[in-house]
Amino acid sequence: MQPRNMSMRGVVDLGAVKAASEAAAQRAARAASAPQAGADGAADAAGGFVVDLTEENFDSVLALSQQAPVVLEFSSQRSPHSVELGEVFDRLAAEFAGRFVLARLDIDATPQLAQELVVQAQVQGLPAAVAVIAGQLAPMFDRAAPQEEQLRQILDQLVAVGEQRFGLTGLPGAPGAAAPQGEADEDAEPAGDPLLAAAESALDAGDFAGAAQAYRNVISDYPAHTEAKLALAQVELILRTKDVDVDEVRRNAAERPTDVDAQTLAADVDLSGGNVEDAFGRLVETVRRTAGDDRNKARVHLLGLFDVIGLDDPRVVKARAALTSVLF
Structure with missing residues (x-):
């Protein structure tokens, strides 16, 4: 079996499952003819909202x-414990009636x-479950199943997140489900990563x-979360430059060419002003002019x-080559 084409964002971006290779295209073709959840692939006992997940119906589910x-x-x-959990899940799937799908x-x-x-x-062990909301995967529990009422509360939260953040109203026939639409709203905001919701709310509030x-919290739990790392670097740049006097920063940097603090702040100002190559060039030159701890500080800031x-x-590639030349 060919490796599944999933891009990783610390959590798995299951929305990236697509025909990016011949094997993925073959899976998609199989999925197109596979039973859909809520139809032949679902368990009657759960009202048609439980499906056994297989290689063939993976993409469609x-x-x-x-x-x-x-x-x-x-x-x-x-x-x-897994069998007991399955019985609880079946009851809740019937109760929620299409507001979530159990795969x-x-x-x-x-x-x-x-x-x-x-x-x-x-996943470290059973019982375990993870949720996929608008193509984004987030953990639920692992190696220890919650009690039925706790699980009901977790599912209520998942449904609320789906509705509030992504406009998910449930499968056709679910209470409150929207009528099927022929075309997606072109102006609709694309779905985001649920793990970044707290950070995005903070950004919205300034x-x-x-x-x-919030981004640090995500990275602490998911060290490979690329989007959180990139966003954190950008927000930290904003924090370093939002209250500075740009003219004073540039003047200090001109007067103290070997002062690493002056040069790194000036590079931040350059970058925030869109002068990317100037920022990189300034710090490459600072690395060249300094030694010891000062040199390492400038290098780390540049990275x-x-x-x-x-x-x-391409500007990063070029600056990285310049940095390598200066260091070695």
Whole structure:
């Protein structure tokens, strides 16, 4: 089986499952003819909102997360707690009636698919479940299942997040579900990452310090979260430059060419003003002029500015080569 085409954002971006290769295209073709959740693939006992997740219907089931949260339940008949959890989930799926979709993954019946998802979702043991909201995966619980009332509250929160942040109203027939639309609203805001909701709310309120802390919290839990790292670097740049006197910063930098603090702040001002190459050139030159701790401080700051712009940017590539030349 070919590796599934999922981009990683610390949590797994399951919305990136698409035909980016011949294998992915073949999966999509199989998915197009596979039973849909809520139809033939669903469990009658849960009112048609439970589906057994397989390699063949993977893409089509996860596509339902654009209508309602999809809960991926990792299941095994060898785990009594997992079996008990499945019974609770079935009752709640019937109760919620299409406001979420339960996708049950039998790790014994589909070991290859299970292995992929266990690794990418960082599942440590059963019972376990993760949620997919508008294509974005977020953890629910792992190795310890909540009680039924606690699980009901978790699902209520998932449904609320889906409705409030992404406009998810449930599958057709669910209470409050919107009527199917022929075309998507072109002006609709694209779905975001639920893990970044707190940071985005802080940004909306103009609380840059709060946003920075929220991004740090995400990175603490998900060290590989690329978007959070990039956003944190950008917000920290704003915090460093938002109250400075630009003329004074530039004057101090001109008067003290080997003062690392003066040069790094001037580079921040350059970058925030759109003068990317000037910022990079200033710090490369500062690295060249300094030594010891000062040189390392300038180097580390420059690397941080690379993160703000993005490592694939041609200006970053050029400046990185210049830095290497100065250092070695």
